[in-house]
Structure formats: structure tokens, C-alpha cells
Amino acid sequence: MNTFKCLSLGLGIVGLVTGVYAAYLWNIASKIPVTPTHLQFGGIEPLDQAMSNAQWIVGLLQSIKQSGIFNQRAAKWTAATVLFGSAASFLGLLS
Structure with a gap:
């Protein structure tokens, strides 16, 4: 195998790995839950509707x-x- 083919293969593998990691990050971004602040601090939901909405x-x-x-x-x-x-x-074209 010549040098360009080896480099092309290596870059292709690196591209595959970075692509899978990017997809993993997109997946995490889509699953961030919404938690109101009263639950974040262990409290109860306020009875005042405006405060609850806030x-x-x-x-x-x-x-x-x-x-x-x-x-x-x-x-x-x-x-x-x-x-x-x-x-x-x-690099694949050059080989």
C-alpha cells in the first residue's frame, strides 16, 4: 500500500470516529430534561400560578x-x- 492510501484510510477512520462522537453529542442535546427550579432545590410547587409558571x-x-x-x-x-x-x-484521489 502506498503512502496516500494509508493516509486516506487513517483519515477516513478518524472521520468515522469524530462523526460518531458528534452524533452522540447531538443525541445528548436532544434528551436534556426540563426541570422547574422548585424541583431542583427539593421544594414543592408554589400555589401561586404566576410563581409556578416562572x-x-x-x-x-x-x-x-x-x-x-x-x-x-x-x-x-x-x-x-x-x-x-x-x-x-x-488523498484517495491522489493514490
């Missing part, structure tokens, strides 16, 4: 933020996957 909204915003962090990481790993896959294809 605590649910805060919990929702916290879960959106956490999901966004995982989405951002997954997007970066997906970009790396495309880079490694493209390099593997280019």
Missing part, C-alpha cells in the same frame, strides 16, 4: 442553555468530520 420558564431556559452547549460541541465535531472526510477523499 419557575417552569427558568427551568426551560436552563435546559435550553445546556442543550445549546451540547449542540455547539456537536457542530464543531461535525465540522471536523467533514474536514477529515474531505481530506481522506482527496
Whole structure:
């Protein structure tokens, strides 16, 4: 096997691994639960409807933020996957 084929194979494998990791991060991002703040601190739900709604909204915003962090990481790993896959294809053409 010549050098370009070996490099192409190696980059393809790295692209596969980074792609699977990116998919794992997307999966985690999609499963972040919404927990209202009164449950986060072991309390009971307030009787006041406005206060209860506010605590649910805060919990929702916290879960959106956490999901966004995982989405951002997954997007970066997906970009790396495309880079490694493209390099593997280019080196495959040269061999």
C-alpha cells in the first residue's frame, strides 16, 4: 500500500470516529430534561400560578442553555468530520 492510501484510510477512520462522537453529542442535546427550579432545590410547587409558571420558564431556559452547549460541541465535531472526510477523499484521489 502506498503512502496516500494509508493516509486516506487513517483519515477516513478518524472521520468515522469524530462523526460518531458528534452524533452522540447531538443525541445528548436532544434528551436534556426540563426541570422547574422548585424541583431542583427539593421544594414543592408554589400555589401561586404566576410563581409556578416562572419557575417552569427558568427551568426551560436552563435546559435550553445546556442543550445549546451540547449542540455547539456537536457542530464543531461535525465540522471536523467533514474536514477529515474531505481530506481522506482527496488523498484517495491522489493514490
